[in-house]
Amino acid sequence: MYRIILRCAMLAAVALASFALPAFANEYQAGAIKISRPWTRLPPAAAKVAGGYMTLTNTGTVPDRLIGGTVVTAARFEIHEMSVNDGVMRMRQLDRGLEIKPGETVVLKPGAFHVMFLDLSAPLETGKKVKGTLVFEKSGTVEVEYKVEAAGATSSGQHSHGAPAAGSHSGAGSHANH
Numbered sequence: 251m252y253r254i255i256l257r258c259a260m261l262a263a264v265a266l267a268s269f270a271l272p273a274f275a276n277e278y279q280a281g282a283i284k285i286s287r288p289w290t291r292l293p294p295a296a297a298k299v300a301g302g303y304m305t306l307t308n309t310g311t312v313p314d315r316l317i318g319g320t321v322v323t324a325a326r327f328e329i330h331e332m333s334v335n336d337g338v339m340r341m342r343q344l345d346r347g348l349e350i351k352p353g354e355t356v357v358l359k360p361g362a363f364h365v366m367f368l369d370l371s372a373p374l375e376t377g378k379k380v381k382g383t384l385v386f387e388k389s390g391t392v393e394v395e396y397k398v399e400a401a402g403a404t405s406s407g408q409h410s411h412g413a414p415a416a417g418s419h420s421g422a423g424s425h426a427n428h
């Protein structure tokens with residue numbers, strides 16, 4: 251009798267322990283949306299903007315949208331898309347956010363969809379993490395941490411947000427010149 255109770259207690263302890271451990275580092279869940287490995291990278295010297303990247307999966311049955319977010323060191327947060335126009339890569343803000351259909355996985359990466367941290371008040375530090383949130387239309391707000399990679403951490407695309415040239419990312423409508 252005593253032995254059976256003891257075994258149950260041990261099983262319960264094991265179950266609790268495994269529940270407390272994150273299954274994967276740097277994964278988050280907001281309602282039906284799974285967020286994997288948010289990361290950012292050092293911008294070019296002196297730039298006050300940085301891109302944010304992650305993988306979003308909609309495990310639910312209705313479409314959802316990434317509609318906003320925050321980063322502790324950024325005054326503003328935008329959702330962007332890159333596109334090639336006349337051989338020139340440009341980005342534009344997605345006013346209605348980024349849709350994630352049921353069952354769909356959307357990868358935010360350099361040269362493609364990404365979020366944008368604007369007016370950074372403090373420099374990012376490689377190897378550290380920066381706290382923030384992501385806001386989904388249906389799934390709500392979730393706290394995340396972006397891992398900070400070195401400048402140019404990925405070779406995919408020439409998505410440079412550039413030195414802080416005049417007008418770059420400094421106001422509404424400036425993306426046409428970007």
Ligand SMILES: [Cu+2]
Pocket residue numbers: 301330341364365366
């Ligand atoms: Cu951008």
